[in-house]
Amino acid sequence: MNIALLPGDGIGPEVIDQAVKVVKAIGQKFGHKITFKEAVVGAAAIDATGLPYPDSTHEIAAASDAVLFGAIGDPKYDNDPKAKVRPEQGLLLMRQKLGLFANVRPTFTFPSLVHKSPLKLDRVEGVDFVFFRELTGGIYFGEPRGRNEQGTKAFDTNVYSKEEITRLARMGFEAAQKRRKLLTCVDKANVMATSRLWRETVQELAPEYPDVKVEYEFVDAVAMRLIQWPKAYDVLITENLFGDILTDEASVISGSMGLMPSASLGTSIKLFEPIHGSYPQAAGKDIANPLATVLSAAMMFDYAFDLKEEAQLISDVVNQSLAEGYVTEDIADGGPSYKTSQVGDWLA
């Protein structure tokens, strides 16, 4: 197993370090030969090479069997709307060049953390849904985009083809078949032409999955119902921009945002990353919570290598660390807490 490590910015390197410890331990226990190759991305890559996703990084990622990715983003770029190179471009370029068209974002709860949810217990206990967000199309990449000559007008293009929608939707249907058999297609078909193509395409596919119940909901309604009745959802499919907003909204529901992993899947390469950001205030302090990245490594064993036992063992040991309170400060609830690196050692 050749794993590319792309730690990125902020706390990225620290949390990736812990995931590597755990992956190595799994390799030893199960007798897998695992090699790692590291490369820069994001602000770290701009600082080193001038580019947020240099070719040298792409070569390492594209040649790997799976990518473990940390986080991207540096506040020094956020409030400069005229900056020519931005770390996020690295993320977008990486998604595009690796063909990572589906972002899989599960939301579930940890019994020991559910009390941290901003939602009332009865709304959130037992929540278990998963978003399939389209990741390489839509307004993120559509052309034309830019300004008029005088700079007084700006425009972006949202564009989707039936093929792009179909391949994402099929992943959603298949996931629903293995889960509670409910698929929600999230769109804005009452306003947007792209959304009408989404809805139409999903309607055409539905008869191929007769065991899956399909519901169509507008993005604004989902933004409400995710908070009101999150348990109503099973699998949700949606376009890139809606997915960006809704998966982040969903991430606060469980009370354990710092623990949520994600996968980005494509035709060949698969990438795994925590959903949290680069958290620059915490960078270098050995205080960041590594569990989301470690759980992303669990997803890697499951989705990239189809090694369920290895994945399960990592999940189990994360649950054990929560049960025994061997955790970082952010989830210690005033009890004893441990450093990022200590938690990584304990898990490994």
Added chain:
Amino acid sequence: MNIALLPGDGIGPEVIDQAVKVVKAIGQKFGHKITFKEAVVGAAAIDATGLPYPDSTHEIAAASDAVLFGAIGDPKYDNDPKAKVRPEQGLLLMRQKLGLFANVRPTFTFPSLVHKSPLKLDRVEGVDFVFFRELTGGIYFGEPRGRNEQGTKAFDTNVYSKEEITRLARMGFEAAQKRRKLLTCVDKANVMATSRLWRETVQELAPEYPDVKVEYEFVDAVAMRLIQWPKAYDVLITENLFGDILTDEASVISGSMGLMPSASLGTSIKLFEPIHGSYPQAAGKDIANPLATVLSAAMMFDYAFDLKEEAQLISDVVNQSLAEGYVTEDIADGGPSYKTSQVGDWLA
């Protein structure tokens, strides 16, 4: 005062009826001469005229001093992506033809209802923020939009001019000056060209409002923080599509979605409406909660006629109905409940 009544679909006519009773009572008490003209819009207008916003309706609305609007939408149009005429087109056309470029959506709590929030009490008690959503631009109206010839590709255009952003942003700055002096500009400037123009334009305006603190946040971050720390916000400004999603998300926070009013402001005409939808399942049953529409009438006295005392009296009487439990079933908490028309009579 010439008030145009556009009841629309579903429960629209019933809730508008109650607002009319209250407005008439105010007119009587304060000696205002108030006349009403009614017109069709939405599915009701399609059924009557074939068009969702016929010219006859526009003439009545455009000639009025203020518009009271109910709700639009009929499920028979929702799952037919190929329908040529949709009720929502009436809403969009109305906004565009009346020049209603700013949708003002307050979120606040009613002490007697805050326990209904899906959020924990400490997160939501005392929440008080207001969205200014741009309403006549962006991806809702941008051209080109549609399909390629074979129908296998769809596209929408998001477009904003500096002028559109400026007039909306100024409203937000001015509102912030009268409130807690915090303005949050919500965009996706790390991805979208339109968002970068939003951020740039707001940055240029900020020095004219030195007493207002301006924060810039990405739409995905706001989707999270609205749920985590809704009290952190005061005034938020944003584009049409982000506003659609975030204001609906915000509407569930207070526990009193059925009570939230809104205003849509333009260069001349002003329109007032409840934020809830047409709720077709309840139509004709005399059970819909009329309070959001009545509070929209309060906003009308305030924003359209600058009559603060009249507005305050309506708010007070709504609070009294809540305190005394003279309410519809949806908020009666198992106690005695009253019909839509009874609540209207009581308030009047």
